[in-house]
Amino acid sequence: MPLFNQMEELNNLLTLMRLQNNYIHELNKLIYAAVSDMTLANNHQFSEFVNHFSEFAHYHFSSEGYSQAAQLVQAYHYILLERLLDGQVLAAAEQMELAIGHLEMAAREMQVRFSPQIMLLTQGILLMEETQLKIIETLEAFLESAHPAPQLQN
Incomplete structure (x- = not known):
């Protein structure tokens, strides 16, 4: 199959x-x-x-089979979530922080400060930052709650 x-x-x-x-x-x-x-x-x-x-x-x-299936699903979801929160996601967040810092410095210059594009970019990137942080927080919370329980050996 x-x-x-x-x-x-x-x-x-x-x-x-x-x-x-x-x-x-x-x-x-x-x-x-x-x-x-x-x-x-x-x-x-x-x-x-x-x-x-x-x-x-x-x-x-x-049911042993049911319990094992549920544990496997829990472990699978944990691995999937862990992969979602990989180095690329964290690197993207770092790059966003750097971009925000540079945009804020550009917005301090008098000739750029009142540019409509800068104002929109600032609002847009701050919303993106908030969303990115929420995604990371949610993934971390899922990882904490979905962490497979350690199996006890008989």
Whole structure:
């Protein structure tokens, strides 16, 4: 099977896994709300449904294969994010800082200061700087939160 098809199938599987988790979460909220209704809480069949659904969720989340797949996805996302925050991104940010410094020095000269192009460039590059910093901060936050947990050896 071509690599592209495998990646597409893996993405579809991961989407289904996330969807399944969302369904379980939403159904748990509905069950919690329904249990407060005494008519449902005293109904034997509803109680059995809750018991079996709880067991299903327990088996679903404790599945070794499922857990390993989730850990692999977490590690994969960490590596992907780490690659996004590579030396090129940081070098680009440094070059932007240098460009801003030079633009600010140019804007200090009287004949350049009131040029409409300089004013627009200054506003534009400051917005770009803010966006670049937000991208780097977000990637760093993702890396911190997505850092794969160390595996304990038995």
